Amino acid sequence: MSHPASASRYFVPQPSHWPLVGSCALLLLASGAVLMMNSIANGGFVLIAGFAVLATMLFGWFGRVIGESEGQRYNMQVDRSFRWAMGWFIFSEVMFFVAFFGALFYIRVLAIPDLASPAQAALWEGFQDSWPSAGPGASDPFSKMHAWGVPAINTLLLLSSGATLTWAHWGLVAEKRSQLIIGLALTIALGVLFLCLQVFEYGEAYEHMNLKLTTGVYGSTFFMLTGFHGFHVTLGVTMLTVILVRVLKGHFTAERHFAFEGVAWYWHFVDVVWLGLFIVIYWL
Amino acid sequence: MHATSHTGYAGHHDHDSHAHPTGWKRWVTTTNHKDIGSMYLWFSFVMFLVGGAMSLIIRAELFTPGLQYVSPEFYNQMLTLHALIMVFGAIMPAFVGFANWMIPMMIGASDMAFARMNNWSFWLLPPAAILLTASIFVPGGAAGTGWTLYPPLSIQMGMGMDMAIFAVHILGMSSIMGSINIITTILNMRTPGMTLMKMPLFCWTWLVTAFLLIASMPILAGAVTMLLTDRHFGTSFFAAAGGGDPVLFQHIFWFFGHPEVYIIALPAFGVVSHVIPAFSRKPLFGYVSMVYAIAAIGLISFFVWAHHMYVTGIPLTGQLYFMYATMLIAVPTGVKVFNWVTTMWRGSLTFETPMLFALGFLVLFTIGGLTGLVLAMTAVDIQLQDTYYVVAHFHYVMVAGALFSAYAGLYFWLPKWTGHMYNESIGKLHFWLSMIFFNIAFFPQHFLGLAGMPRRIPDYAQQFADFNVISGIGAFGFGFSQLLVLVVVFQTVRGGARAGSRPWDGAHGLEWTLPSPAPYHTFEDPPPFNQAEAHG
Numbered sequence: 116m117s118h119p120a121s122a123s124r125y126f127v128p129q130p131s132h133w134p135l136v137g138s139c140a141l142l143l144l145a146s147g148a149v150l151m152m153n154s155i156a157n158g159g160f161v162l163i164a165g166f167a168v169l170a171t172m173l174f175g176w177f178g179r180v181i182g183e184s185e186g187q188r189y190n191m192q193v194d195r196s197f198r199w200a201m202g203w204f205i206f207s208e209v210m211f212f213v214a215f216f217g218a219l220f221y222i223r224v225l226a227i228p229d230l231a232s233p234a235q236a237a238l239w240e241g242f243q244d245s246w247p248s249a250g251p252g253a254s255d256p257f258s259k260m261h262a263w264g265v266p267a268i269n270t271l272l273l274l275s276s277g278a279t280l281t282w283a284h285w286g287l288v289a290e291k292r293s294q295l296i297i298g299l300a301l302t303i304a305l306g307v308l309f310l311c312l313q314v315f316e317y318g319e320a321y322e323h324m325n326l327k328l329t330t331g332v333y334g335s336t337f338f339m340l341t342g343f344h345g346f347h348v349t350l351g352v353t354m355l356t357v358i359l360v361r362v363l364k365g366h367f368t369a370e371r372h373f374a375f376e377g378v379a380w381y382w383h384f385v386d387v388v389w390l391g392l393f394i395v396i397y398w399l
Numbered sequence: 400m401h402a403t404s405h406t407g408y409a410g411h412h413d414h415d416s417h418a419h420p421t422g423w424k425r426w427v428t429t430t431n432h433k434d435i436g437s438m439y440l441w442f443s444f445v446m447f448l449v450g451g452a453m454s455l456i457i458r459a460e461l462f463t464p465g466l467q468y469v470s471p472e473f474y475n476q477m478l479t480l481h482a483l484i485m486v487f488g489a490i491m492p493a494f495v496g497f498a499n500w501m502i503p504m505m506i507g508a509s510d511m512a513f514a515r516m517n518n519w520s521f522w523l524l525p526p527a528a529i530l531l532t533a534s535i536f537v538p539g540g541a542a543g544t545g546w547t548l549y550p551p552l553s554i555q556m557g558m559g560m561d562m563a564i565f566a567v568h569i570l571g572m573s574s575i576m577g578s579i580n581i582i583t584t585i586l587n588m589r590t591p592g593m594t595l596m597k598m599p600l601f602c603w604t605w606l607v608t609a610f611l612l613i614a615s616m617p618i619l620a621g622a623v624t625m626l627l628t629d630r631h632f633g634t635s636f637f638a639a640a641g642g643g644d645p646v647l648f649q650h651i652f653w654f655f656g657h658p659e660v661y662i663i664a665l666p667a668f669g670v671v672s673h674v675i676p677a678f679s680r681k682p683l684f685g686y687v688s689m690v691y692a693i694a695a696i697g698l699i700s701f702f703v704w705a706h707h708m709y710v711t712g713i714p715l716t717g718q719l720y721f722m723y724a725t726m727l728i729a730v731p732t733g734v735k736v737f738n739w740v741t742t743m744w745r746g747s748l749t750f751e752t753p754m755l756f757a758l759g760f761l762v763l764f765t766i767g768g769l770t771g772l773v774l775a776m777t778a779v780d781i782q783l784q785d786t787y788y789v790v791a792h793f794h795y796v797m798v799a800g801a802l803f804s805a806y807a808g809l810y811f812w813l814p815k816w817t818g819h820m821y822n823e824s825i826g827k828l829h830f831w832l833s834m835i836f837f838n839i840a841f842f843p844q845h846f847l848g849l850a851g852m853p854r855r856i857p858d859y860a861q862q863f864a865d866f867n868v869i870s871g872i873g874a875f876g877f878g879f880s881q882l883l884v885l886v887v888v889f890q891t892v893r894g895g896a897r898a899g900s901r902p903w904d905g906a907h908g909l910e911w912t913l914p915s916p917a918p919y920h921t922f923e924d925p926p927p928f929n930q931a932e933a934h935g
Contacts, residue, residue, distance in 0.1 A: 125509035125588070125923065130420055130428035134519035141572075142526035145565035149530075152631045153558040176515075192587060196512040199583040207575050207613045214621025214651055218636055226644040239639075252640025329633035332642035339628065 126193050128183070133176040140169035177357075184374070185366060194373055201377040205384045208347070212388055215343065219336045219395065226332070249331025258324035260337060262397035265316045269309050270393050276305035277386050280355075280379055288369050292362070299359045302382070306352040313345050337396060344392055347385050354378045427522070430514035431919065432499045433816075435521050439496030440809075442524055444884070446488030449532065451878050453481040458840075458874040460857050461867050474857035475543030476559070480531060482546035483563065486663070487570045488528055490797065493805045494666035495520075495577055498605050501812065502581065504910035504917060505599045507590030507926045512583040516576050523573035530566040534559035545855055547652055548623065550637040550645045554630055561630070564623045571616040578609035578616075585609075590909070592928035596690065599908050600683065603690050604669030607697040611658045611665075614701070619655035622648060646711055653704035661700045663797065665693060667764075667804035668735055671757045673906075674807045675739050678754035679746030680905035685738040692731035692738075699728050709777050710784045718777040725775040729768065736765055751903075752826030756807035759834050760800060767795025770845070785855070788848025794841045803833070806884070811906075813891050814898035818916035821891040825883055832880035840873025 143165030150158025183189065223246055229235065230251055231244035239251035247259050260266070283298025285291075317338075320326040328338045358378050361367065367375055420428050429435060456477050460468050469477070499517065503510055511517045534541040539557020542548065553560055585606050589598065626648070628634040635641020637648050676683045683689065705713055705721045713721075739761055748754070770792040774780050783789060806829075813821050843866040848854075852863045859867065901911040909928070913921055 125925075127510045127920075128430050128515050130425070130430055131515050131518070132428050134515060134522045135427045137519055138522040138526050141523065141569055142529065145526065145530055145562070145569065149558055149561045149565060152561055152627075155558075196583045196587050199586055200513065200579050203579045203582055203613055204575075207579075207617050210614050211617035211621055214618045214654075215625075217651065217654075218621075218625065218647055221647050221650060222636075222643060226647060227642055229644070230639060230642065248642050250635055250638070250640055250642025252638075253642075327633075328628075329635075331635045335625075335628070335634035335636055335641070335643070339625070339634065 126188060126190060131176075131179065133172055133179070136168060136172040136175070140165050140172055143168060181361065181366070181374075194371070197373050197377065201373075201380055205380060208384065209388075212340075212343070212391075215336070215340050216391065216395070219340065222332045222336065247333035249333050253331045255325060255330070257326045257330050257333075259333075260316075260320070260324075260326070260397055262393065265312050265319075266393055266397040269312050269316075270389065272305050272309045272312070273386050273389050276302045276309070277383055279305065280382055284375065284379060287362075287367060287372055287375060290369050295362055296359070299355060299362060303352055303355050303359065306348055306355065306382075310345060310348055310352070313341065313348075340392055340396055344385070344388055347388070351378070351382050351385050354381065429518055430510070432503050432510045432514065432517065433917065433919065435511075435517050436496045436499030436501075437816075438521050439492045439499060439524075442521070442528075443489045443492035443496060446484050446492070446528060447881070450481050450484035450489055451881065453477045453484070455875060455878050457481065458871045461859070462871040463868070464859055464861055464864055466858055469857070471857050472540060472543055475545075475855065476535060476541040478855055479542050479545055479563075480535070483531060483542075483566075484528075485797070486546065486659070487567075488524070488531070490663050490801045490805070491574070492524060494605075494608075494663070494670075494801075497601075497666065497670065497805070497808050497812070498577075498581055500816065501910060502584055502602055502605060503588070504913060504921060505602055505908055506585065506588060506593060507909050507922050507928065508584060508588035509920065509922050511580050512588055513580045517580050520573045520577040520580065523569050523576075527566040527569040527573070530562045530569070534562040534566075537562065547649075547656070548626065549652075550626060550629065550648050553626055554637065561627065564627050567623050568620055571620045574612045574616045578612040581605050581609040582613070590922070590925040590928050596687065597928075600672040600686065600689055600693075601666070601669035604665040604672070604693055607693050608662050608665045611662050611697055611700065615655040615658040615662070618651060619659075622651040622655065625651075646708070649708050649711055650705065653707045654701070656707065657704045658697075658700045660796070661696055663801045665696065667760070667801045668693070670804045670808035670811070671739060671760055672735075673908075674753045674757040674811050675742050675761075677811070677903045677906040678751060678757070679743045679748055681742055681746040682907075683738070684741040684744075685734070688734055689738055692734040695731040696728060699724065699731070703728060706775055706780070709780045722775055722777045726772060729772055732768055736761065736768075751810070752821070752823060752830055753807045753811035753903075755827065755830040755834075756803045756810065759830065760803040760807060763795055763799030763803065763837070767792055767800055770795065783848060785853055786848035787844040787852045787854055790854050791841050791844035791848060794844070798841070799837055806830075806833075809884070809888075811903070813888070814902040815910060815913070815915050815917055817891050817895075818898055818914075819891045819895035820898050820902060821887050821895065825887050825890075829880060829883040829887065832883070833877060836873045836876035836880055838873070840870050840877050843867075843869045843873075 143161055145165075147158050147160070147162030147165050150156075150161060152158075227246065227248050227250075228244045230239055231242050235242070242251035247257075249255070249257065279298050279301040283295050283302065286294030286296075286298055326334060326337070328334050355378055358375055361374070419425065426434060426438060429438075454477075456469060457474065460466070460474055499511065502508075531541070537558050539559055541559040542553065542556055542563040544553045544556065544560070548560075548563070585598070585602050595603075625634065625636040629637050629643075635643040637643050637645045639645075672683055672689060703721060703725045705717060706725045709718055709721075750758075770788070774783060774789065774792055810821060810826055813819075847863055847866050847870070850863065852859055898915040900914050902915065903911075909922075909926060910917075912926070
C-alpha cells in the first residue's frame with residue numbers, strides 16, 4: 116500500500132467473503148432452531164453446523180481486522196469510527212434490556228394488580244396482588260430469590276472486576292505490561308467466578324426452590340433477565356480473553372488500543388445492567 | 400459549477416493494482432457502497448413485486464363477497480406476509496439503498512465508514528426473505544396474525560411463526576448494523592467544512608432515522624424473543640394464568656412500531672427535500688426548521704405508541720395523553736409540508752418525473768397525514784379501529800408517501816448512477832398510471848371503513864361489494880403499472896441520452912460535482928466544500 120494510514124485519505128477495506136459466510140451461518144442457525152423447537156429430526160445438526168460456520172466467520176473476520184489494525188492500516192478517522200460504532204452498539208444492547216425491564220415493570224405495576232382487581236374476581240377468584248407472583252393459574256409453591264446471598268457476592272465480584280479492568284488500562288497507558296496482564300487475568304477470573312455462581316444459583320433455584328423458567332411471570336422475568344445478562348457476561352469474558360491473548364502477543368500501544376477500550380466499555384455496560392438487575396430483580 | 404474540478408476526486412484508487420473479483424463474486428464480496436446500494440435497490444424491488452403479488456391475491460379474494468380463491472387461513476397468511484415483506488423487505492431496504500448510494504457522495508466520503516459490515520447488512524436480508532417466504536410451505540403455513548404478531552394468536556400458530564420470529568431477528572440485526580454504519584458515516588466522514596447544519600437534508604433524515612432504528616429494533620427483538628419463549632419454553636409474559644398480559648406485547652410492539660412508521664417516512668421526507676428545490680430552482684425554504692422538525696418527529700415518535708391501542712383497554716387518562724401527544728406530531732410534520740410548498744412559491748417550476756412523484760407524494764401524504772389526525776382522536780378511533788379506514792390511511796402514508804418518494808429519488812438519481820437519462824415519456828406514464836390507480840384502489844377504502852367494513856377478513860357483507868370492485872380494479876392497475884419501472888431502469892442502464900454531471904440544472908450538492916455515471920470509487924480524498932453547495 117502506498118498510503119498507509121495517512122491522515123487525509125479514507126480507508127476502504129478489500130472485498131471480503133466473510134459477510135456471506137456470516138449470513139449462511141445465521142440462516143443455518145435460524146433453520147436449526149426452528150427445526151429443533153418443533154421437534155423435527157436433524158434440527159440439532161443444522162444448529163451445530165450454524166454455530167460452526169459462525170465461529171469460522173468470527174475467527175476469520177476478526178482475524179482480518181486485527182491484522183489490518185496491527186498492520187497500521189487504520190488512521191485516526193477509522194479509530195473515531197470504531198468509537199462511534201461501539202457506543203451505538205452498546206446503546207442498542209441497552210434498548211434490548213429496556214424491553215425486558217419494561218416487561219417486568221409493566222407486570223409488577225399493571226398486570227398483577229389488574230388480575231387481582233375486583234373486576235377480574237369472576238375469572239381469578241381469591242388471587243392476591245403480591246410480588247413475587249407466578250400468576251393466578253399457578254398452584255405450585257416456590258421460594259423467592261433473596262438479594263443478600265449469592266447475588267450480593269456477585270455484585271461485589273462484578274464491581275471489583277470493573278476496578279481491576281481500569282487498573283489494567285492504567286497499566287496499558289503507562290506501558291506496564293505486567294500490570295496490564297495481571298489486571299486482565301483478574302478481570303476474566305472474576306467474570307468466570309460470577310458465571311459459576313450464577314450457574315450454582317440457577318441449580319439451587321431448580322433443585323431446592325422450585326423456581327423455574329415456567330414459574331409464571333416471576334420465573335419468566337427472573338430467568339430471562341438474568342439469563343440474557345449472563346449471556347452478555349459470557350460474551351464479555353470471551354472478548355476479554357481475546358484481548359488478553361492479543362496482549363500476550365504484544366499487540367496494542369499506549370496510544371492506540373481501541374479494541375481494549377471497546378471491550379472495557381462493554382464490560383462496564385454489563386456491570387451497570389447487573390446493578391439494575393440486582394436492585395429490581397433481587398432486592399425490591 | 401464545478402465542471403472541471405471533479406476529475407481530481409474521481410477515478411483513481413489505491414487498490415487499482417489488485418484484481419477485484421468479477422461476476423457474481425464481485426457482488427457477494429463487495430465493499431463498495433455503490434454496489435451495495437444497487438443490491439439493496441434490486442432486492443427491494445424484487446420484494447416489492449413479491450409483496451405486491453400477495454396484495455393482488457388479497458384484492459382478488461375481496462373482488463366479490465364470499466370465499467372465491469383462497470381459504471381464510473391462507474388469506475391471513477397473505478396479508479401478514481404482504482405487510483412484513485413490504486415494510487421490512489421493500490420500503491426499508493429501498494431507502495437504505497438510497498442512503499448507501501448517496502450519503503457518501505453527498506458528504507464527500509469515499510465510502511461508508513464500515514464497508515465490509517455494510518455488505519453484511521445487505522446479505523442478511525436474503526436469509527430473512529427465505530425464512531419468510533419459505534414459511535408458506537411448512538406445515539401449518541406462514542404466520543397469519545397480521546404483521547403485529549399479537550398474542551395469543553401468535554402463541555398458537557405453527558412453525559411458520561417461529562420462522563417469522565427468526566426472520567425479524569435477522570432483519571433487526573441488519574437494520575442495526577446498517578444504522579450504526581450510517582450514523583458513523585455521517586458523524587465522522589463529512590468533508591472538512593461541512594458542519595452538521597450545512598449537511599444535505601437527506602443525510603439529516605437518515606441520521607435521525609438511524610437513531611430511531613438503533614433505539615427501536617432491539618425492542619422488537621425483545622418482544623419476539625418473549626413470544627418465542629412463551630411459545631416453546633413455558634414462560635408466561637403474555638399469558639394471564641401465569642400473571643402475564645397479552646396487552647404487554649402490544650405495548651412493547653408499538654413502542655417499536657410507531658417509531659418504525661417514521662423510520663419509513665423520514666428518509667422519504669429527505670428525498671422530497673432534494674427533489675422539490677431542484678425542480679423549483681430555489682434553495683429549500685426553512686432548512687433549519689426542517690432539521691428541527693425532523694428531530695422533533697423522531698423524538699415524539701417514541702411517546703405516542705398507545706394510539707394504536709385505544710380499544711385494547713387503556714385508562715381514559717392514557718387515551719387522552721396519547722391523543723394529544725399524537726396530534727403534537729402534526730406540528731413538525733406541518734412545518735415540513737409548509738416548507739415544501741413555500742419552496743415552490745415563485746420558483747421556476749418544471750414537471751419532470753421526479754418532481755411529479757414528489758408532488759404526488761406531497762398531496763397524497765398530506766391526505767394520509769390528515770386521516771391520521773382523524774384516527775388520533777380516541778372517540779373517532781374507537782369507531783374506526785380495525786376498519787378499512789385504517790387500511791386506507793396507512794396506505795396513503797406508506798405507498799403514496801414512502802413509495803412515491805422512493806420513485807422520485809429513483810428518477811432523480813438514476814442519471815447520476817447510470818450516466819444516461821431515463822425515458823421521460825415512460826416515466827410520466829408511470830407516474831400518472833400510479834397516481835390514478837393508487838387513488839382508485841385506496842380512496843374508496845375510506846368509505847368502506849366509515850361504513851364499517853372490518854380489515855383482515857376475507858369475506859364481507861353485500862353492501863360493501865361496489866367499492867371493493869373499484870378498489871380491486873385500482874389495485875390490479877396499480878400493480879401492473881409498476882412493471883414500467885423495470886422497463887425504465889433496463890433502458891436507462893443499457894443506454895439513452897448522455898447525462899452530464901449535473902443533469903438537473905437546479906440540483907446542488909457534492910454528488911452533482913461528480914461525473915455521471917459516478918465512477919466506481921469517488922472522493923478518495925476529502926473534496927473541498929463550497930459553501931454555495933450547502934443545503935442541496
